[in-house]
Amino acid sequence: MRKPADCQTMAHIRAEIDRIDEELVRIFAERAGYIDRAAEIKAQVDLPARIEDRVEEVVRNVRRHAQTHGLPPDLVEKLWRRLIDWSIAREESRLGPDSLRKG
Numbered sequence: 001m002r003k004p005a006d007c008q009t010m011a012h013i014r015a016e017i018d019r020i021d022e023e024l025v026r027i028f029a030e031r032a033g034y035i036d037r038a039a040e041i042k043a044q045v046d047l048p049a050r051i052e053d054r055v056e057e058v059v060r061n062v063r064r065h066a067q068t069h070g071l072p073p074d075l076v077e078k079l080w081r082r083l084i085d086w087s088i089a090r091e092e093s094r095l096g097p098d099s100l101r102k103g
Contacts, residue, residue, distance in 0.1 A: 028083075035087045039094040049091035055084055 007013045042049065059077055066076035 031087075032090065035090050036094070039091040042091065043095055049088045049095055058084060 001019065002012055002016055004013075004016075007016060039049070041047075059080060062080045063073040063077055066073040
């Protein structure tokens with residue numbers, strides 16, 4: 001693992017980006033495991049996949065993390081809203097669409 005300033009060639013940079021991408025995919029897979037478990041629990045207690053208060057809480061948290069790490073909060077929010085939508089769709093594939101649930 002090299003720090004950005006230690007990369008002397010594009011090959012070094014590409015190798016580090018590839019390494020980070022692999023780690024990000026691993027982390028997304030880990031997150032998906034929690035999404036799957038959330039769907040199981042929501043099915044037991046009859047909750048919908050989309051809980052708007054939680055969506056906005058996640059967005060607020062991510063915006064704060066973005067600022068802390070020097071990233072543009074608006075851009076990170078857009079990216080995370082896509083991730084949230086994907087996560088909700090994943091839950092709905094197990095629960096069924098929210099429009100068909102009692103809750």
